[in-house]
Each structure stands twice: as C-alpha cells, then as structure tokens.
Amino acid sequence: MLGIPYASSVGSIQYAIQCTRLDVSYASSVMSRYQAYAGEAHWSMVKIILKYLRRTKDIFLIYGFVFKLNGGVVAWKSSKQATTADSTTESEYIATTEATKEAVWMKNYIQELGVVPSIAEPVIIFCDNNGAIAQAKELRSHHRSKYILRRFLPSTSA
Structure with missing residues (x-):
C-alpha cells in the first residue's frame, strides 16, 4: 500500500465529520482502525466513503x-x-x-x-x-x- 494516501484520505473524512457530516462517523471510525495495516479492501472502502461524500454534499439539511x-x-x-x-x-x-x-x-x-x-x-x-x-x-x-x-x-x- 505504498504511495496510497490512505491516512490522508481518512483524515479528510474525519475533517468532514468535524464540520458537518456526522452521517459517516461510524464508517470513518472503522476505517481509522486499519491505518497501520490497510489493505486493498480498506482503500476501496475509503474511496467509497469519499465518493458518497462528494455525491451527497448538497442533498439536504x-x-x-x-x-x-x-x-x-x-x-x-x-x-x-x-x-x-x-x-x-x-x-x-x-x-x-x-x-x-x-x-x-x-x-x-x-x-x-x-x-x-x-x-x-x-x-x-x-x-x-x-x-x-x-x-x-x-x-x-x-x-x-x-x-x-x-x-x-x-x-x-x-
């Protein structure tokens, strides 16, 4: 997993949670557990969370x-x-x-x-x-x- 910004991406998700997006807090906490030993499946899940955040940024409040x-x-x-x-x-x-x-x-x-x-x-x-x-x-x-x-x-x- 060298060269993949896993920790940075999880940090970006956590920043979004702190600002406005509490709906992904559980998923972020699960992905945070694997920062030291992240695999391809974990990276795929982080990308799914980031895509979800991008798609739902203006859904409703x-x-x-x-x-x-x-x-x-x-x-x-x-x-x-x-x-x-x-x-x-x-x-x-x-x-x-x-x-x-x-x-x-x-x-x-x-x-x-x-x-x-x-x-x-x-x-x-x-x-x-x-x-x-x-x-x-x-x-x-x-x-x-x-x-x-x-x-x-x-x-x-x-």
Missing part, C-alpha cells in the same frame, strides 16, 4: 428549533430545509429566519390569549453559527453571503 416559555417547552419543530444552501452560514441563517418567523407568530398568539403576563418581554433567539450571527447583526453584501435568497433577508422598504 435538517434544522430545528424549540420554544420554551417560563422554563417549559411549548412548541418545537424539526424539518428538512426546503432550500439547498451553499454554506453552513446560509443554512443556519435560513433556519434562524424560520425560527424567528415562528417565534413572532407564537408571541402574538400567546399575547392575544392574555394568559402569560411575561410575554411582552423580547424573544431571545440562540444561534450557534458565527457567520449567521454576523449577517443578522449587520446586513451587508459580502462575497460569501450575497447569494442568500432575498426571501430570507429582512425588507428595507416601508
């Missing part, structure tokens, strides 16, 4: 959110994202937009019911993607974020 009120869960959603995103920032921004729209609706609904006096407080949205947070705080046209669909950006017209 599952996003979700949970709404808590006074410490209890009142609503939650887990759904396949309808739009294929080009980056994790775009994907997280779209998911956060969907959660925000739902939060506004829910806040208005609960406020109309008049059963929770603390509903007048601002809604806090948590997001774990620095790029999406920066985009939400300061809307700017950036070469990496200029392709976010207009329907996910707030309207500037009155």
Whole structure:
C-alpha cells in the first residue's frame, strides 16, 4: 500500500465529520482502525466513503428549533430545509429566519390569549453559527453571503 494516501484520505473524512457530516462517523471510525495495516479492501472502502461524500454534499439539511416559555417547552419543530444552501452560514441563517418567523407568530398568539403576563418581554433567539450571527447583526453584501435568497433577508422598504 505504498504511495496510497490512505491516512490522508481518512483524515479528510474525519475533517468532514468535524464540520458537518456526522452521517459517516461510524464508517470513518472503522476505517481509522486499519491505518497501520490497510489493505486493498480498506482503500476501496475509503474511496467509497469519499465518493458518497462528494455525491451527497448538497442533498439536504435538517434544522430545528424549540420554544420554551417560563422554563417549559411549548412548541418545537424539526424539518428538512426546503432550500439547498451553499454554506453552513446560509443554512443556519435560513433556519434562524424560520425560527424567528415562528417565534413572532407564537408571541402574538400567546399575547392575544392574555394568559402569560411575561410575554411582552423580547424573544431571545440562540444561534450557534458565527457567520449567521454576523449577517443578522449587520446586513451587508459580502462575497460569501450575497447569494442568500432575498426571501430570507429582512425588507428595507416601508
């Protein structure tokens, strides 16, 4: 197996797992066991994993959110994202937009019911993607974020 980049390829798969692709973590852990004594069958499996990653890079993303009120869960959603995103920032921004729209609706609904006096407080949205947070705080046209669909950006017209 001299000259075959087995360890480098397994490392590339592990990098993909760390970033976004948890779906191949088990296969990667199995292939990692054979780095010292890899054979042709192992190399074939690594190539299959790499081909799978290449073929499925833009299949879909599952996003979700949970709404808590006074410490209890009142609503939650887990759904396949309808739009294929080009980056994790775009994907997280779209998911956060969907959660925000739902939060506004829910806040208005609960406020109309008049059963929770603390509903007048601002809604806090948590997001774990620095790029999406920066985009939400300061809307700017950036070469990496200029392709976010207009329907996910707030309207500037009155």
